[in-house]
Amino acid sequence: MTDLPTHTDRSLGLVIDLDTCVGCHACVVACKGWNTENYGAPLADADAYGAQPIGSFLNRIHSYEVQPAEGPAQLVHFPKSCLHCDDAPCVTVCPTGASYKRVEDGIVLVNETDCIGCGLCAWACPYGARELDPVEKVMKKCTLCVDRIYNETLPEEDREPACVRTCPAGARHFGDLSDPQSTVSQLVEARGGIDLMPEQGTKPVNKYLPPRDRDIDLLAPLLEPVAEEPRGLLAWVDTALGKL
Amino acid sequence: MHPARSLILFTTLSGLGFGLLAFLCLGLPPLTSWAAVFFFGLAFVMAGAGLIASTFHLGHPERALKAFTQWRSSWLSREAWLATAALAAAGLYAAALIFADTRVAPLGWLAAVLSLATVYATSMIYAQLKTVPRWHHWSTSALFLALALAGGALLSGQAWPAIVLILGAGVLQFYAWKTGDRRLADSGTTLATATGLGARGEVRAFEPPHTGPNYLTREMVFVVARKHALKLRSIALVLAFLVPSLLLLLPYTLSLAAAAHLAGVLMLRWLFFAEAEHVVGLYYGKR
Known part of the structure; x- marks a missing residue:
């Protein structure tokens, strides 16, 4: 049944650090690679070498410019994948029961053999976390690499989502957000992690860490100009041009 | 939202079909023999054709029967059950009327209620979506029911x-447009809340995740027709409401009025999808 569980034993999810993400898209490539070769239908591309390429991805990186009231604009790279919401609207709208939220770890998954490809779950998601595969015609979404995190054939350090494992900036963290002692929960606590679109009432598990406030002129005071007045030839040019 | 032809046909035809079925099952007009065959046939063909059209937008129509399983939470599943129940009840009522010349009135009332409940379930598939503020309102269901009844x-x-x-449906449609136009702004969902960066300053989409379109932008960020929205709305109002009402005042114009109404409702449904803004568009700096 696509009723949501009233309680999940754990709340596995991601914490994404907008302060350290450099926008390299390595997580996008790692995600596409893993999820094309492993669990479920491969993440297809249609017309990959043609004029109108289109493909399914479970993770995409936007970039936003934030212009404060004073000071220079800031560029924020913004990775976005399924937030594994506690009140996931994509699950309850599913007519076939293909979409479900797991009781044991809170991961939202799609049973691809039950999916009729109606697309209603993608309509119900405010975050754009679900994409219909252009070839397989079933709904694809982040599985939190459910086939990695419990996979005992992998070395222990690889038992985390492919995006987290590959991030060169350490901007993605994986863990149990229902456990206040977990590193991810403490990170959220320390950095003031936030929900996306809280007004939609989806109660997302994934949290985002806002960019840190910083004095971007940190080095400027150390770089005081050393030659205020020109000397020698430049001084002569300066006075000659000034008299013209 | 992308105005898929299958969904426009489905909502228009099955809406009208179930509306007609509701009247016929209430004995309006009282029918016997061949007239009953014709009118019930028309209603079944419209409702059925709409339901079949709706399967054309499925990725895996061969699994459509699975859609009957989740009636506890899903309006789409409830719609499947109600549509089947309405067609079955109306079918039995019509069979008794045509073959046994007997009008089983309570069965007719049941079929009429189920027909309208089907239209309501269809409307709730859209009205339940918080992600599309224009649809997330009681007027969506009211309008679907009003158009089916009209x-x-x-x-x-x-x-x-x-x-x-x-005329009532026309007034309701006008109200739905009038209030719907500002519902996205009233919903409080903006690029600032979508990114959580609003407190830091003015947020602007600087660069999309990829250079081409994707499933999300094709499905939910449909902006092509909006520049002609006012003209299209005016034409639809005239065709769906004004022309049929005037024609009905004259004798022998029923089929012409019905044709105008059908064309008008098709346009209204096209606008219903094309004008609906999904909040995911905000992430792409669009609406």
Whole structure:
């Protein structure tokens, strides 16, 4: 049944650090690679070498410019994948029961053999976390690499989502957000992690860490100009041009 | 939202079909033998054709029967059950009327209620979506029901009820547009809340995740027709409401009025999808 569980034993999810993400898209490539070769239908591309390429991805990186009231604009790279919401609207709208939220770890998954490809779950998601595969015609979404995190054939350090494992900036963290002692929960606590679109009432598990406030002129005071007045030839040019 | 042809046909035809079925099952007009065959046939063909059209937008229509399983939470599943129940009840009522010349009135009432409940379930598939503020409102369901009743009255030849219902639906449509136009802004969802960066300053989409389109932008960020929205709305209002009401005042114009109404409702449904803004568009700096 696509009723949501009233309680999940754990709340596995991601914490994404907008302060350290450099926008390299390595997580996008790692995600596409893993999820094309492993669990479920491969993440297809249609017309990959043609004029109108289109493909399914479970993770995409936007970039936003934030212009404060004073000071220079800031560029924020913004990775976005399924937030594994506690009140996931994509699950309850599913007519076939293909979409479900797991009781044991809170991961939202799609049973691809039950999916009729109606697309209603993608309509119900405010975050754009679900994409219909252009070839397989079933709904694809982040599985939190459910086939990695419990996979005992992998070395222990690889038992985390492919995006987290590959991030060169350490901007993605994986863990149990229902456990206040977990590193991810403490990170959220320390950095003031936030929900996306809280007004939609989806109660997302994934949290985002806002960019840190910083004095971007940190080095400027150390770089005081050393030659205020020109000397020698430049001084002569300066006075000659000034008299013209 | 992308105005898929299959969904426009489905909502228009099955809406009118179930509306007509509701009137016929209430004995409006009282029918026997061949007239009953014709009118019930028309209603079943419209409702059925709409339901079949709706399967064309599925990725895996061969699994459509699975959609009956989740009636506890899903309006799409409830719609499947209600549509089947309505067609079955109306089918039995029509069979008794045609073959046994007997009118089983309570069965007719049940079929009429189920028909309208089907239209309501269809409307709730859209109205339940918080992600599309324009649809997330009681007026969506009210309008679907009003259009089904107006079309049903028109197709069953109930001239005066049809005029009243058509004009009522027209007023409701005007209200839905008037209030719907500002519902995205009123919803409070903006790029600032979508990114959580609003407190830091003005947020602007700087660069999309990829250079081409994707499933999300094709499905939910449909902006092509909006520049002609006012003209299209005016034409649809005239075709769906004004022309049929005036024609119904004249004799022998029922089929012409029905044709105009059908064309108008098709346009209204096209606008219903094309004008709906999904909040995911905000992430792409669009609406």
